[in-house]
Amino acid sequence: MSARYAPDPSTTVERIVPLLERAGLAREEVLRVGGEGGLSFRSGVPEDIVEALLEGGHAPSAPGADAAADPMEARHRQVVDRILFLRATRLRAFADGGRRAYSLAEIATGAGTSAQWLDKMIKTGKAPNLDHAAGIAGFFGENIEFLVAPPAEALDRVLQQIHKDLLEKTVERQDEYLQRLRQGDTASYLSSELGVAGYAARALADVPEDTAQPIIALIESVARRSREERAREAKADSDGPTRTV
Known part of the structure; x- marks a missing residue:
């Protein structure tokens, strides 16, 4: 990550929530903290620290941690x-559906080291060199950032990916509706209830709510006036010219 990057998980969540609402997805499921596939699982950050960071706090110190401890030792x-x-x-x-933890020998083989060395690493708490660390992370399908990123950065990486995925899905849906419209599928267009304001909402999906909402409200107002004007014109046409006696 760049030295200028200041991870803020709570702010990233604020950007995710509007996309969840527009996609009809439940926040408690997509941003679930615990369980397989949850934020803790995906980031490697303990659940209590994830919850603290989501609330805008800082990662608490580990129980019994010495504030004056060597930063290198902590890493x-x-x-x-x-x-x-x-x-x-x-x-x-x-x-047969069963699951178990990989043995040290299996991990060592996949990472290009020895089980004895891994056992010593665990007991002493001394991290492996970058090559071995990357090998161990890769064995489990992760990259080295999973191991070395500080808690806030590790969690924010996961949240940023969630935000990116939701944004891509929003754009895909918008493109699908536009394609149907270009093909003259009026019924599909109308049944989608997307409308001009709907397109605006999707186009502004990544814009902060306090900025996007006034723009969407203005577009809705203009669209409503346009519909009302067309309705009046249609009624006038259906009534025909006024006859005088």
Whole structure:
């Protein structure tokens, strides 16, 4: 990550929520903290720290942590903790439906090291070099950032990906509606209830709500006046010219 990057998970959540509402998705499911596939699972950050960061707080210190501890030692401990987290959560699946943790020998083979070395790393809390760390992360289908990113950055990376995926889905839906409209599928267009304001809402999906809403309201007002004017014209045409006696 760039040195200028200041991760703020709570702000990223604020950008995600409007997209969830427009997509009809439940926040408690997409932004679920615990369980397989949840924010903790995907970021490697413990659930209590995830919850604190989502509320705009800071990552609390680990129980018993010494504030004066060597920063390098703390980073080593984090990498080892994340490796243990991967081993505990990324389980090996078997044909009979059972699952179990990978053995140190299996991980070592996949990472290009030895089981004895891995065992020593876990006991001493000293992180592996970058090559071995990347190998271990890759064995579990992750990249090295999963192991080394600080809690706020690790969580924000996951949230940014969720935001990106939702935004892409919004654009895909918009393109689909536009394609139907170009093909003359008027019924589909009308049944979608998208309308001009709907297109505006999707176009402004990544704009902060306090900025987007006045623009959408203005477009809705103009569209409503246009519909009313067309309705009056249609009524006048159907009534025909006024006859005088």
